[in-house]
Amino acid sequence: MGNKIILPPAMLGILGGGQLGRxxxxxxxxxxxxxxxxxxxxHAPAAEFADVHLCKSFTDPEALQYMATxxxxxxxxxxxxxxxxxxxxxxxxxxxxxSGDCVxxxxxxxxxxxxxxxxxxxxxxxxAVKNAASLEGDLSAYLPGILKTARLGYDGKGQVRVKTAExxxxxxxxxxxxxxxxxxxxxxxxxxxxxxxxxxxxxxxxFPVAENEHLNGILDVSIVPARISTALADRxxxxxxxxxxxxDYVGVMAVEFFVLEGDELVINEMAPRPHNxxxxxxxxxxxxxFEQQVRAMCGLYPGKTDLLSPTVMVNxxxxxxxxxxxxxxxxxxMTAPNTKLHLYGxxxxxxxxxxxxxxxxxxxxxxxxxxxxxxxxxx
Ligand code: ADP
Ligand code: MG
Numbered sequence: 001m002g003n004k005i006i007l008p009p010a011m012l013g014i015l016g017g018g019q020l021g022r023x024x025x026x027x028x029x030x031x032x033x034x035x036x037x038x039x040x041x042x043h044a045p046a047a048e049f050a051d052v053h054l055c056k057s058f059t060d061p062e063a064l065q066y067m068a069t070x071x072x073x074x075x076x077x078x079x080x081x082x083x084x085x086x087x088x089x090x091x092x093x094x095x096x097x098x099s100g101d102c103v104x105x106x107x108x109x110x111x112x113x114x115x116x117x118x119x120x121x122x123x124x125x126x127x128a129v130k131n132a133a134s135l136e137g138d139l140s141a142y143l144p145g146i147l148k149t150a151r152l153g154y155d156g157k158g159q160v161r162v163k164t165a166e167x168x169x170x171x172x173x174x175x176x177x178x179x180x181x182x183x184x185x186x187x188x189x190x191x192x193x194x195x196x197x198x199x200x201x202x203x204x205x206x207f208p209v210a211e212n213e214h215l216n217g218i219l220d221v222s223i224v225p226a227r228i229s230t231a232l233a234d235r236x237x238x239x240x241x242x243x244x245x246x247x248d249y250v251g252v253m254a255v256e257f258f259v260l261e262g263d264e265l266v267i268n269e270m271a272p273r274p275h276n277x278x279x280x281x282x283x284x285x286x287x288x289x290f291e292q293q294v295r296a297m298c299g300l301y302p303g304k305t306d307l308l309s310p311t312v313m314v315n316x317x318x319x320x321x322x323x324x325x326x327x328x329x330x331x332x333x334m335t336a337p338n339t340k341l342h343l344y345g346x347x348x349x350x351x352x353x354x355x356x357x358x359x360x361x362x363x364x365x366x367x368x369x370x371x372x373x374x375x376x377x378x379x
Pocket of ligand 1: 124146148153154155156157183184185186187188191214217256268269
């Protein structure tokens with residue numbers, strides 16, 4: 001593929017047109033690139049920012065052919081995108097970042113955890129549950145634990161907490177014996193994430209580590225810088241960069257970690273794309289994670305990632321909208337001089353649906369967190 005750089009006004013393609021695709025398209029357009037989005041949803045949030053919206057499935061041959069003909073480079077924002085579509089595009093001699101192979105590993109918790117462990121990095125103790133027979137032995141090393149479907153889980157969906165071997169077998173039957181991982185429940189001190197960017201030439205950059213709090217399995221707030229020691233944050237960034245290198249990854253990738261007692265770190269999972277916990281970069285770093293994706297896929301050097309201000313990102317779910325679809329009370333959020341609202345243009349607000357987020361920039365992470373919580377109360 002070579003290391004040819006791709007400059008504006010080249011057309012960039014993206015598989016997936018959700019909010020991540022929207023923020024990617026916005027970044028690319030600002031830099032002067034064209035954007036083609038492939039997404040079967042006629043109301044895809046990214047469509048508003050795209051030059052071309054191919055409203056087709058991710059495996060549609062004509063749509064893929066269109067992208068191969070018109071795009072100078074292609075990426076994805078959708079974790080469950082068809083890996084074969086990505087490989088087919090790459091075979092047409094178009095730079096595709098990340099590769100279909102990397103996406104495929106991240107799509108399957110068994111492959112993902114095996115890869116991370118084989119890369120010499122720590123994960124929580126887990127058992128690959130390929131079928132019912134996998135659960136015949138002694139399970140005590142993984143209990144109490146969580147049974148997670150190997151594929152298609154997100155925001156805590158497809159997970160059951162289990163205490164006994166009986167529970168595990170029952171839960172696995174309820175999941176129709178599909179491939180799963182049984183993971184030991186870890187005593188979490190906190191959860192953090194590191195977002196790494198790697199170019200085809202092997203240049204890497206990592207954003208400051210975010211501390212993440214979840215509510216009902218969905219990311220609620222990200223606090224940056226994470227309230228952990230500098231040494232621990234550096235270790236997380238090193239591990240994320242090491243994983244990207246082992247994967248020969250190109251593009252932006254998020255790595256989620258569990259922080260355990262004694263500053264022990266284990267990798268929870270990775271996402272082969274920009275990540276919700278990196279939305280603080282829209283306002284708090286010189287380069288955003290979406291610009292970083294553009295840079296990586298175009299063979300440009302990664303942009304600077306230094307934190308310009310402590311920031312707290314708060315997710316806005318449909319729950320903040322009225323039952324009749326009425327808007328939240330934006331007044332205080334919109335009139336504060338140090339807050340930034342980002343809405344994804346979704347028409348229908350459902351509970352749990354990610355509608356937008358806001359960033360609060362303050363002199364310390366604690367001050368930002370306090371203000372962010374106070375503002376959320378007013379919505
Ligand atoms: P998802 O793909 O839905 O994000 P995760 O594996 O990240 O799935 O799990 C969602 C959340 O559940 C984690 O962020 C963490 O809070 C909790 N969790 C998952 N696995 C474990 C574990 N082994 N021990 C303790 N908590 C866990
Ligand atoms: Mg997760």
